[in-house]
Amino acid sequence: xxxxxxxxxxxxxxxxxxxxxxxxxxxxxNSNENCWVWIRQSPGKGLEWIGSVRSGGRTYYNPSLKSxxxxxxxxxxxxxxxxxxSVTAADTAVYFCARLAVATRxxxxxxxxxxxxxxx
Amino acid sequence: xxxxTQPPSASGSPGQSVxxxxxxxxxxxxxxxxxxxxxxxxxxxPKLIIYGVTKRPSGVPDRFSGxxxxxxxSLTVSGLQAEDEADYYCSSYGGSxxxxxxxxxxxxxxx
Numbered sequence: 001x002x003x004x005x006x007x008x009x010x011x012x013x014x015x016x017x018x019x020x021x022x023x024x025x026x027x028x029x030n031s032n033e034n035c036w037v038w039i040r041q042s043p044g045k046g047l048e049w050i051g052s053v054r055s056g057g058r059t060y061y062n063p064s065l066k067s068x069x070x071x072x073x074x075x076x077x078x079x080x081x082x083x084x085x086s087v088t089a090a091d092t093a094v095y096f097c098a099r100l101a102v103a104t105r106x107x108x109x110x111x112x113x114x115x116x117x118x119x120x
Numbered sequence: 121x122x123x124x125t126q127p128p129s130a131s132g133s134p135g136q137s138v139x140x141x142x143x144x145x146x147x148x149x150x151x152x153x154x155x156x157x158x159x160x161x162x163x164x165x166p167k168l169i170i171y172g173v174t175k176r177p178s179g180v181p182d183r184f185s186g187x188x189x190x191x192x193x194s195l196t197v198s199g200l201q202a203e204d205e206a207d208y209y210c211s212s213y214g215g216s217x218x219x220x221x222x223x224x225x226x227x228x229x230x231x
Binding site: 039047049 | 152154156158165166167168171172175177209211213216217218219220221222223224225
């Protein structure tokens with residue numbers, strides 16, 4: 001059974017870089033069937049896609065965040081990661097990692113989410 | 121502003137049906153049969169309930185059904201139950217520049 005678990009700091013200072021990792025168990029991070037996704041949800045708000053990464057390093061980013069986002073895969077650790085640069089209070093959110101099925105484009109497995117607050 | 125438009129709220133009594141719309145464009149909802157719906161209870165991760173416009177993952181009750189006409193997709197919950205009270209989000213593939221687009225979410229209340 002596929003499981004995903006986010007990890008990283010719960011507090012980041014303004015202007016710094018938010019860095020999160022997602023550990024995948026029950027599936028290969030390099031499978032061509034999978035695309036790995038970051039999604040966030042600001043307090044009381046809806047879901048926002050941040051970016052996606054596939055094996056081979058192909059990436060896709062939300063146009064509104066593209067200038068600040070990097071996603072990557074760490075094959076030996078079966079993990080993928082998110083870096084969001086120059087954060088502000090508006091980046092305070094619960095961050096979810098998830099798997100998107102490439103063939104049918106649905107997000108069928110989610111991590112539990114981790115709250116990241118941006119504050120000095 | 122979300123890329124896909126959903127009504128902010130919907131409600132129905134137990135046993136009734138509620139339908140939620142999700143309006144996009146020909147570049148997302150209307151252009152691909154890759155519409156998904158997610159159910160989210162408070163402080164929980166979203167759960168996939170419909171994919172490929174009409175398909176239900178294993179374990180999702182057949183009370184949940186999806187459809188699409190043009191640029192608008194819909195989710196219908198029949199025979200409402202108390203546990204269906206949640207937020208519902210639609211999503212669509214929108215091409216390589218908008219790999220995942222979400223609706224703003226609809227809060228369903230069971231009266």
